[in-house]
Amino acid sequence: MSVGAVDIDGVRIERVDQVLHVTLSSPANRNAQTPATWRRLASAVDFVTPDVRAVVLTGDGASFSAGLDRQMLSPEGIAGEESLLTLAAHDNEVIDRFIRGAQSAFSWWSDTPVITIAAVQGHAIGAGFQLALACDLIIAADDAQFAMRETSLGLVPDLTGTSRLVSRVGYSRALEICASGRFVSAEEAVTYGIAIEQSLVGQLAARTQALVASVLTAPAGAVRELKMLLRAAEVNSPIDQHRAERISQINRLAELRGVLQG
Numbered sequence: 001m002s003v004g005a006v007d008i009d010g011v012r013i014e015r016v017d018q019v020l021h022v023t024l025s026s027p028a029n030r031n032a033q034t035p036a037t038w039r040r041l042a043s044a045v046d047f048v049t050p051d052v053r054a055v056v057l058t059g060d061g062a063s064f065s066a067g068l069d070r071q072m073l074s075p076e077g078i079a080g081e082e083s084l085l086t087l088a089a090h091d092n093e094v095i096d097r098f099i100r101g102a103q104s105a106f107s108w109w110s111d112t113p114v115i116t117i118a119a120v121q122g123h124a125i126g127a128g129f130q131l132a133l134a135c136d137l138i139i140a141a142d143d144a145q146f147a148m149r150e151t152s153l154g155l156v157p158d159l160t161g162t163s164r165l166v167s168r169v170g171y172s173r174a175l176e177i178c179a180s181g182r183f184v185s186a187e188e189a190v191t192y193g194i195a196i197e198q199s200l201v202g203q204l205a206a207r208t209q210a211l212v213a214s215v216l217t218a219p220a221g222a223v224r225e226l227k228m229l230l231r232a233a234e235v236n237s238p239i240d241q242h243r244a245e246r247i248s249q250i251n252r253l254a255e256l257r258g259v260l261q262g
Contacts, residue, residue: 011040012060018053019212020044027061032069033127035081041105041131048112053220054212055109057118057135064120065128067149099158106160109134110231113224115215119208120144121201130161133168133194136227139211140186140195141204148178167234168193221255 005014010026010033022044024031048055059065069078077083087098109116109131118132121141129146132138140146148165150157157165157178165174169192177184189195199207215223225248232244 009036009040010034011037011044013044013047015047015052018051018216020047020052020055022055022057024057024059024065027059027063029069030061030063030066030123031059031128032066033131034069034072034078035102038102038105042101042108045108045112048114053114053216053223055112055114055116055135056208056212057109057116057131058208059121059128061122063122063128064118064124064144065131066123067126067128073153103158103160106130106134110136110164113227115223115227117208117211117215119204120146120195121204123147125149126157127159130157130159130164133161133164137211138189138195139197139199139204139208140189141199141201142186143201144186144189144195144198146184146189146194147181149181151179152181165194222252225252 005012005021007013007025010024010031012021012023012025014021014023022041024033024037026032026037044055071078072081072084074083075085077086082098087095115137116135117137117139118135119139119141120132122143123145124132125145125147126149129148132146148157148161156162162174162178165177169177173192184192184194186195186198190198197207197211218226229244229248233241236244
């Protein structure tokens with residue numbers, strides 16, 4: 001089954017069979033992100049219906065995402081949106097609410113029980129890097145360049161990317177990447193554990209499709225339970241994780257019992 005693509009605020013959402021495709025669709029500005037982009041990305045979770053088993057995130061054009069639209073850093077900002085400079089004049093409660101809203105576009109990719117995959121080509125800078133990190137799995141084209149450039153602007157990464165980067169590469173490497181703002185190549189990204197695979201640019205779509213097929217081979221219920229179990233393992237104590245394993249297996253056995261009895 002295919003559901004026609006809807007392209008709003010630089011984000012295209014399309015359903016093909018059991019896979020939801022979310023595409024950053026503003027190649028003219030290298031898929032730079034604005035608050036409108038974030039609102040649309042946050043709403044994409046509403047398309048993850050029970051029969052969706054995977055979400056694939058891509059970017060049109062030569063770059064995955066160049067990060068924050070630089071107009072957001074100018075006094076005039078973007079029409080209808082709060083610029084970061086005018087935002088800074090508000091009290092902390094208003095600033096906190098703005099950032100919390102932006103973070104909602106990034107948090108659901110790991111919170112959803114279905115597997116999320118980012119296929120990254122070209123630049124993934126700042127918010128672009130953090131959006132890729134929000135996904136469970138990253139495939140990097142051989143021209144991919146990841147960077148956290150926020151500190152060069154006197155800011156810090158605040159779109160859920162700090163814990164995800166530390167989880168993948170460790171504290172020291174995360175500090176070095178973020179403090180220097182340097183570019184991390186696709187080869188380095190695989191070596192550090194940011195990406196699981198490097199692909200030729202021309203083969204990125206095919207390699208992503210093959211990865212999707214591989215994660216759809218197991219029963220949907222088992223994969224959903226597995227994702228939540230492994231996510232919990234990142235923060236649980238051993239005792240709590242052992243308990244979570246028992247609960248998950250009880251759930252799986254109950255489902256299998258129902259299938260056999262049915």
